[in-house]
Amino acid sequence: MSIRRTLFLGRRPSGVHQTGSCCSSSSSSCSSFSSSGGLVLRSRSTDVFLNLALEDxxxxxxxxxxxxxxxxxSNRPxxxxxxxxxxxxxCHLAAMRSAxxxxxxxxxxxxxxxxxxxNLNLTFFSSKKAYDRRRNLEVITGALRRLRPRLAVHATxxxxxxxxGHFKISGSASxxxxKSSYHHCTLLHSADRAALAAVLRPSCPGIHSNATPSVPSPVANLRDHAPTxxxxxxxDAxxxxxxxxxGSGASPPASTLVDPADESAFPGVARAAEELRGWDWTFGRTPRFGVRTALPLEGARSARLHAEVKGGVVESCELDAPxxxxPARLSDELSGALVGGRFCPHRAAAAFSELMRTESGERRRRLHRLCDAVVSVMG
Structure with a gap:
């Protein structure tokens, strides 16, 4: 049975379990499910793709x-x-892959x-007409003030x-x-800030794009200021x-545990999660961009990479090595090997390996050095 019927008929599929004071574990129905107002769900999963698919x-x-x-x-890292x-x-794709x-x-x-x-994620779902991010954030700040009155928190x-007034503990997107809307927020409780700093830095210098940039901010965990x-x-708060x-006020507050991996409760979520995992969605949906960057070679020597990338695929490429x-011929052959392929270290390394088989000695070593420099900027 779908969650749509769960919400309005008061019956639970196998992947949905009521917690809190409004239902006992043995109850097969609950009046709060069939009333109007709000309902709180808690995902059992810590898989980012399943949870994002559950939102959709x-x-x-x-x-x-x-x-x-x-x-x-919440998710595993x-x-x-x-x-x-x-x-x-x-983000630093190589550091992420290593970790x-x-x-x-x-x-x-x-x-x-x-x-x-x-890091806690909160997603507020409503009709488009009822969409109100300010009101949603008041839920968070209100809960924090009630838990720890001395916490000075406010929405911007x-x-x-x-x-x-300085440290960011929550960011929003929507x-x-x-007819519908969702507004999701992060809330830093006890996140690993060292890991955050290690991965939230660019992989490739010299990118020119109209893609939406992130706005860096100083961050803090709630536990830094409220250790208990x-x-x-x-x-619960x-x-x-x-x-x-x-809520409608018809019953005491409660939350409901849900398992997005349960296909009987959420048919199609697993398939949607697989789509979100795919290269075509993750990288192929990147807005068109250009790369203009220096590639360190040996000593003070460097090469230049000029590339245009659309849909994650290299449309044009120019490598300029001393x-x-x-020899210019080899730089040109390297450039040609990239065109038409994904802007991806694995694809580039495979293309370059074919080219290096034709060379030997010092020329092969230098060619290998240039290839490594190109691959490194792709993450």
């Missing part, structure tokens, strides 16, 4: 004109970029964020939340459809605050 599933399948929803979720961003500009941190492109706009299990005109604030305490703001260091 709820937006597409739940009648949000009848009630709003708040989804609480991942970097999430906005729909219109350039991953080569936003086993995946990259995801969400369907909403906004900037790049680092997720881990110390950019729909961020600042602590002590997506509006014909526990994770479950925070989630947010659920209560959301129900106080958006002719007394490497």
């Amino acid at each position: 599933w709820i937006d597409a399948h739940v009648d949000l004109e009848r009630r709003g929803l708040l989804l609480l979720w 991942a970097v999430v970029i906005g729909r219109h961003q350039n991953p080569w500009s936003e 086993g941190v995946p990259l995801a492109r969400r369907r909403s706009g906004g900037g790049t964020v680092f997720h881990d299990l110390g 005109e950019r729909f961020d939340i600042l602590l002590d 997506r509006l459809s014909r 604030l526990e994770w479950e305490e925070l989630l 947010l659920a209560h605050q959301y129900n106080a703001e958006f 002719v007394d260091w490497l």
Whole structure:
């Protein structure tokens, strides 16, 4: 049974489990499911692709004109970029690959964020008519003030939340459809800021693009300023605050555990998650960009790379290495090997390996050095 019917008939599929005070574990129905107002869901999954796919599933399948929803979720370490961003500009792909941190492109706009299990994500779902980011952020700031009255938190005109007027603890992005909307926020509870700094830096210098850039800000964790604030305490407070703001008042606050991997509850989410994992969506949807950058060779010597990339594929490329260091013919052949292929280190390395088989000795060594320099800027 779909969550649409779950919400309005009060029956739960196998992937949905009520928590909190409004239902016992043995109850097969709950009056709050069939009433209007708000409902809080908590995802069991820590897979960034499943959780992003769940957002889109709820937006597409739940009648949000009848009630709003708040989804609480967190992920294992991942970097999430906005729909219109350039991953080569936003994150260090080589460092992420080394650390086993995946990259995801969400369907909403906004900037790049680092997720881990110390970062809470909140997604506010509503009808398009009821879309109100300011009111949503008041749920977060209200919950924090009730938990720790001494925390100086406020929402900004950019729909961020600042602590002590300076440190960013929450950022926002949103997506509006014909009749529905969702607004999602991060909330830094105890995130690994060293890992965040290591991956949120450019892979490739010299990119020229109209892609949406992220706006760097100083960040802080809530635990830095409220050391006793526990994770479950925070989630419970947010659920209560959301129900106080958006609930019908017909029953006590509650949250509902959901498992996006359960196809009987959320048919199609697994397939949508696979699409979000794919290269075509993650990299191929990057707005057109150009690369103009120097490539270090040996000593003070360097080469120049000029490339145009559309849909993640190299449309044109020019490599300019010193002719007394490497014959122009080989630079031209390297350039040609890149055109028509993905702007991707694996694809470039495979193309270059074919070319290097024809060379030997010092020329092969220098060619290998130039190839390594090109591959490094691709992440």
